[in-house]
Amino acid sequence: MLVYLGRRLNLLFFTLLILCIASYTLAFLFPGDPLTNLSGNPISSEDQAQQLRMMYALDDGYIAGFWQYLKLTLSGEWGLSLTSQNPIFADICQFLPASLELSLYAMAVSLLVGIPLGIAAGLNHRRYTDMSILSVSLVGFSMPVFWLALLLILIFSLQWGGLPMSGRVSLIYEIPQYSGFMLVDILQADIDNKKQVLMDALHHLILPTLSLSIVTCSLVVRLTRRSVINVMASDYIKAAYAKGLSRTQVFWHHGMKNALLPIMPQLAMQFTVLLTNAMIVEVIFSWPGIGEWMMQAIYQRDFPAIRGGMLAVSALVVIVTICVDLLIRTIYPLSKKQLHAQV
Known part of the structure; x- marks a missing residue:
């Protein structure tokens, strides 16, 4: 080790x-x-x-x-932004938590929805349920993130008018920044109508999270489905059936753990993909994250900010990838010769 x-x-x-x-x-x-x-x-x-x-x-x-x-x-001396004359390192520390927040919520939604659907598809291999889930996941996986975000805005914001199309919270609310994570800052802030502000922030979070999670959820479904199919066709599963165990007992006692462990590294690595996709979604939804900040720097030809932003995002992706690889290697030793992080 x-x-x-x-x-x-x-x-x-x-x-x-x-x-x-x-x-x-x-x-x-x-x-x-x-x-x-x-x-x-x-x-x-x-x-x-x-x-x-x-x-x-x-x-x-x-x-x-x-x-x-x-x-x-x-030492944190990354220079100044040409447009705002603010320290670049301070701007990155201010805008990066918004991107991390969006990526974490999208990852949570992808796992909570994708893993159960993948298990259902794998247990009903080549049946109507499997074909339906696989078809929907294929459509979701094929959608470009920017096109999906625009489609969600068109349907849920412009036509139905039920969800906001930009920002993290309505402009009438002023939230003190503690951690940079909007929901955490709202819970920590001493403000009136905290519940109303929290619901407003959740409404702003729905469309960006869906735009990111649909594509990742489709990939989670396909990975989980394939792993469940391989595990349920293995010899020890057949031996469990021969002992007289029911289908439910076989899966939850023998199949569940063995199906999820091999795909954990691949699922964990999707966080870096989410982080890079989040930079695209931020521009569309005017989400004040590192992606939207870098896009404004490109428009304004703010070369020091572009340089600093590229270094920060690239370093974050590399660090997260290596850390996830080490964590998976610790909890899943079989990954030593099978699965490694790709940098």
Whole structure:
């Protein structure tokens, strides 16, 4: 286990190092002055330019400059946004929790709906129930996330008018930010009509969560169905039937655990897919997350914010993937030779 842990940590270190090198190189590839792209400070005088060049060690060569950039990045000095002049690291810490919140809720919905449907389809293999669930999951898996989000807005917001189409909460409410997770902040806040505000936030959460979870739920259904079919056709299941156990006893005592364990790594890895898809959904629903923030930075040609956002999202995906891989390796040792995280 220690050897495996060392390999994963080694992979994590070199992957993050490559991401930092790519982020530093982007400052020289983007249009404009590399010094402005690194710091986010418009150069107004020669003295200011000289101070910034010393700060980023640009006169000492690429390697020395990258080493200085790496030390500033690790200390949280990611530069300033060209448009707002806010620290980029502070903006990322402000907007990233909204993306994580949306991804976590979508993942929970996908598992709560997809696993029971996959089990029902697997237990009724090649029957009407199986064919119906498999057909619906195929349709859901084939839908592009952005098209599905627009379709939900058209039906539930514009035609029926029952659900809001943008934002995390109505503008009439002012919620103090503690953790960045809207529902948690509402429960912690000392405000009037807390129940009403909480229901309003849940209404805003429905459509973005559905847009993300439908595609992932379809994949969960297909993975669970295939695993249940393989397990129920195995020899030890046939032996359990030979002992006189009922179909329900066989599945819940012998089939359930063995069907879910092999697909746990694949299900856990869907969180990173959800996180990247959430960046698309945020733009459509004006959800104030890291994706919507980066899109505004692209529109405004805010190159320091683009560079910092790409580094933050890429590093988060890599870290989550490696951590999930280590967790699964701990609780499911058979994954050592069968399933590994793909970075």
